Amino acid sequence: MTAESHVLSGVVAIVTGGARGLGAAFARHIVTNGGRVVIADLLDAEGKLLAGELGPSAAYTHLDVTDPEQWASAVTFTHAEFGTLTGLVNNAGVATGQFIEHEPVDHLRSVLEVNLVGVFNGMQAVIAPMRAAGGGSIVNISSAAGLFGLALTAGYGASKWGVRGLTKIAAVELGTDRIRVNSVHPGMTYTPMTAQVGIQTGEGNYPNTPMGRVGVPEEIAGAVGYLLSDAAAYVTGAEIAVDGGWTAGPTVKYVMGQ
Ligand SMILES: NC(=O)c1ccc[n+]([C@@H]2O[C@H](COP(=O)([O-])OP(=O)(O)OC[C@H]3O[C@@H](n4cnc5c(N)ncnc54)[C@H](O)[C@@H]3O)[C@@H](O)[C@H]2O)c1
Numbered sequence: 127m128t129a130e131s132h133v134l135s136g137v138v139a140i141v142t143g144g145a146r147g148l149g150a151a152f153a154r155h156i157v158t159n160g161g162r163v164v165i166a167d168l169l170d171a172e173g174k175l176l177a178g179e180l181g182p183s184a185a186y187t188h189l190d191v192t193d194p195e196q197w198a199s200a201v202t203f204t205h206a207e208f209g210t211l212t213g214l215v216n217n218a219g220v221a222t223g224q225f226i227e228h229e230p231v232d233h234l235r236s237v238l239e240v241n242l243v244g245v246f247n248g249m250q251a252v253i254a255p256m257r258a259a260g261g262g263s264i265v266n267i268s269s270a271a272g273l274f275g276l277a278l279t280a281g282y283g284a285s286k287w288g289v290r291g292l293t294k295i296a297a298v299e300l301g302t303d304r305i306r307v308n309s310v311h312p313g314m315t316y317t318p319m320t321a322q323v324g325i326q327t328g329e330g331n332y333p334n335t336p337m338g339r340v341g342v343p344e345e346i347a348g349a350v351g352y353l354l355s356d357a358a359a360y361v362t363g364a365e366i367a368v369d370g371g372w373t374a375g376p377t378v379k380y381v382m383g384q
Pocket residue numbers: 142143144145146147148149166167168169189190191192217218219220240244267268269270271311312313314315316317318319320
């Protein structure tokens with residue numbers, strides 16, 4: 127059972143892709159810590175169910191992150207539900223898995239459209255309202271695949287490196303507006319996205335990561351909560367890996383050839 131706190135009281139945040147997986151854990155973390163959240167996703171039934179479960183501090187709205195008009199509606203919805211928007215978690219994403227040699231360019235473009243253009247659209251939609259509110263915090267969910275080269279992730283990896291770069295550009299541009307922009311880089315985490323490709327939880331199930339296992343969404347949520355909170359008031363343009371050491375380097379077993 128998670129202890130309740132008020133660390134995020136005053137936070138009003140949109141979490142994209144919030145209906146399931148990591149986004150659902152972020153939405154739950156925000157509410158548990160005293161904030162209010164708009165869950166924005168394509169999965170209306172799952173999103174409404176979660177918002178209902180989280181209670182009056184949560185609401186759901188339909189949002190396709192690739193569509194700037196829908197972003198404008200999501201921001202208006204958030205203001206109407208909870209007042210001034212102070213946070214955005216750009217979490218919605220899709221995965222890919224082909225060698226570059228075999229990756230159809232249309233597929234690569236479609237992944238970039240959600241994972242990179244979607245993040246761009248989100249930032250563009252919230253800058254003016256956050257500036258008017260006197261500041262805010264944008265957390266962009268990149269990936270370990272945005273910190274190193276991960277095979278079989280042509281479009282996905284490129285999008286996540288792009289998110290990391292876009293985050294730093296936004297941080298530089300928006301610093302004096304008191305809008306902080308940071309990226310979080312989850313390692314392999316157990317969600318519907320990774321369950322689909324056979325990832326399993328449990329000790330020893332992911333031996334090429336120093337901690338030897340995949341993460342669970344709740345283990346990523348703390349970093350997002352921190353970046354949304356006042357504890358991170360001087361943190362912008364940073365990247366936080368939450369990956370069991372995956373991007374720190376090869377495991378001892380690998381180095382020793384065992
Ligand atoms: N699970 C991992 O191991 C892992 C690791 C690193 C980074 N990530 C990133 O974390 C984020 C969440 O991943 P997850 O594992 O929870 O995946 P998931 O597939 O379980 O959830 C993704 C959510 O995004 C939504 N979504 C997809 N396209 C959308 C669109 N166009 N508009 C709005 N919503 C859309 C989906 O409906 C879904 O609810 C993604 O950006 C992913 O790349 C995941």
